[in-house]
Amino acid sequence: MARPMHRALVRRRGLQGGAAMANATSSYLNRSTPGVYITEIDAFGNSIVGVPTSVPVFIGYTEFAGDPNTGRALYNTPVSITSMAEFEIYFGGAAPQTYTVQPVPQPTATSPAPTPGFTADYTMVSTDPGAPEVVPTAFTLTPAADGASFNLYWQMQLFFANGGGMCYVVSVGSYWADQYPARFPGPVPADWLPGTIAAGDPAQSGKPGLLGGLDAAGAAVGPTMIVIPEACQLDQADYATVATAMLEQAGSLQDRVAILDLPGCMTADSYAALQTCQENLTAAIDSQTANLSYGAAYAPALNATIVTTAHLMFTNLTASDGDNSVINNILTTQAIQLYTGSQLATARSAIAAAFPPGPAYGTTDSAQYSVDASAYPAPPPGPALPHWQRALDTFLLNSLPMFKEIEQLIANAMNIAAPSGAIAGVWALSDNSRGVWNAPANLALASIASPLYNMSDSEQAGFNVPVNGQAINALRLQTNRGTVVWGARTLDGNSFDYRYIQVRRTLIYVEQSIKAALQSYAFAANDATTWATVTAAISRFLTELWQQGGLMGAKPSDAFTVQCGLGSTMTSQNILDGYMVVAVTVQMIHPAEFIELTFTQTMAG
Known part of the structure; x- marks a missing residue:
């Protein structure tokens, strides 16, 4: 039996329509002309609509960042796009890579080896x-010595190839050093040199680099994933700064999950190298114990097929x-x-x-x-x-x-690519086709030839169930299927509550959907009518989620409970202080991660 999850929604709220029934039924007290009057009373109240779940925000370097209509620069500005065609209009093309x-x-005769x-x-x-x-x-x-691998353009290709749709992009600067026009008027001058991937200085105003883009993404309402594919190329100290900031933002906002690539993953083509990456990840996020459930990591890097000789x-x-x-x-x-x-x-x-x-x-x-x-x-x-x-x-x-x-x-x-762009696409595809409550795993990756290193079962064990719980989800090569996502754990793998990605993301979906809907009840009367209306609205939403297969239980009462009222979730002092407390308990679905087949032979009767 899955462990129930408890959530208490605490808000100062009012009811815009909470007193509607009383007002409607008592309006006859103001009649002055004889006749028959009709009064319609809402029977169902406001409904709760689920928020989108498959919306990543990508942060990185682009050719330019500008509004195609006005020419206004759009650096450190979340821009919503739905296709590569739109990406190229707002952000340009791929960075040149020189070899x-x-x-x-x-x-030789004198040097035989x-x-x-x-x-x-x-x-x-x-x-x-x-x-x-x-x-x-x-x-x-x-x-070439001067060339960092600016790969956001190719990562976006992988995102859309694997089922991604609407997303946000934050350009932190042009990949040409010190050049920030909104749009280039023509070919790039020959004396421009590629810039470098930088984390940015947390103490500096504006935080140029990836941290500046992360700050801008934090102000956007709508993203449910944070993806920074170029961060894995930073040195250990800068990687730790960016990864820590990603988890801190996700844990603070509680509306998104960070998809992390392992530091140095793009050169980790052996088991020993991946173990080093794992150790470096552990050191980088050591301070984020409270936010680990808001992050997921994948490895190894991938051999993609998106770049061709064309x-x-x-x-x-x-x-x-x-x-x-x-x-x-x-x-x-x-x-x-x-x-x-x-x-x-x-x-x-x-x-x-x-x-x-x-x-x-x-x-x-x-x-x-x-x-x-x-x-x-x-x-x-x-x-x-x-x-x-x-x-x-x-x-x-x-x-x-x-x-x-x-x-x-x-x-x-x-074509050697960090996994995060493709994984964001897989999450989006899984959400849209099966629901956020299903594990985004056991799905084949598109436009991928193979993992950079193909793990064995025994090798994956140390990544999927490490002692510290910071699980790394493996990307495995399987016969006739290609490269498959073979893991669905958060970085908080030792937690029974938040071990699995879909549990954490389903809770975000439920919490944010209810939170958005209950904004309309702010400053309404904190009385029994409001409590009943809110409880009914949340119950309807959770019933629909249960009917779709998002909660576990033979009947709705097994899947969730919703309580709000004096003596159950609130005291008289809470009401005097202006608090309305709603307690929601949900029965989450956990994946069948380990399937055990037991066979016994019987003698002929």
Whole structure:
């Protein structure tokens, strides 16, 4: 039997229509003309309508934040959207992500073993033994040093792909450093550099960074989830500041739940690395014991499929210092292997146009880097630049298999995603299709190829039921189903009251729905008529919830009780002080988390 949950609603209230019945039945006392009069009396009073539950607020960095109609900047302002098309209108597109190619030292006669710590992303196989080997045959891709992974755009893609709908977005700033126009008039100037993901200073007025956006989200009425996907990339101290603030806001407002990603999760591709992330999460939220039920964490990170080579161009490989000698040399080597004559010359020109080698490499095989200006003239300025880039990129993709492989490697790297965006979509989908009282689990994730690390049953045990109760819900790869949400616990896993996500979120739904409805009774007469009206309204709402399967019990009286009155929930002093106390007890539904099958053989009779 699930444990009953007790809630006392304490408000100074009045009844706008509480005395309506008395006034209606006594109005005849004021009649002065003989005749027949009709008086209609409301039989059912005000009804309680459930509040929305599937509304996350996303906080992070965007290309810009502006009103498309007025041009007014909208930074640190919750903006309601319902699609990616609207997101792009208000906030722009994805942040550019630049990668560099680094050769991996290979075994030689004097150094027979590869350099420790290096793993090749790609190894080039020569198809022509006579071709000049001008570069090492193996290389790895690494993000450019100046590039934080601004991933809010891709997280929004995952949210909508997994069933998300209406949501709020708070942009805390442009991902271009120190640039905050409402809308960009054209292509981003070449000298703008990407900014960095910052938590913000709690002691500073305005709290720039993610904390500023969180403050803005706290003032919004309607969000039921807090999602900050970029926070997992912060260092431990800043992550702790943001995660703590998320839980504090959720616990204080009592109308939302924080969906947390583990610190450092986007590089945790082993069991040991995930254990480290778990330890860091525990340290980060150590002060939030009272608010743990208002948070849920998921792991590991995900290999998504939302970024494809169609989203990329050769500019994702262009070196910021202008020295593209490594990638130039790699592609030219393959061109030499594949082509001769005019075809080789055209390929070389395209390679040199896309990847100028820079002055540092100008003395080596200069003929290899010659550019045929007539084939690829200097790119025109202004909006035509992307068209020129796309034409050149298409040529490289069609001509050089290795370039296509490299772009796919970049797409794979950019597809590593923190779970929170997809999870917010799953919560929304579950709420809309099955009700908030059902566990948002055992659901397959869309646009996901696999978890970054696939846990075993024994490995998940230490995350699902840790000693400290701070459960981390696993995302597991299952045969014929893909990646599945395989957990439904809050961070307060040792609590019998708030262990499960749907219990906490159903209570929020009930509490906020009743709270919103009872606002109309503020300042009404604190008497038996008001008490009866309020009790009836809450009982009707909870009966409907029980009929939908949201409460446990064979009949409504088993599922809930509602009390309000002198001697039951209030004393005479409470009434003199202006308090009306409503006591609600509900029987919550808990999930069948562990299903035990018992089989016994019997002898033939």
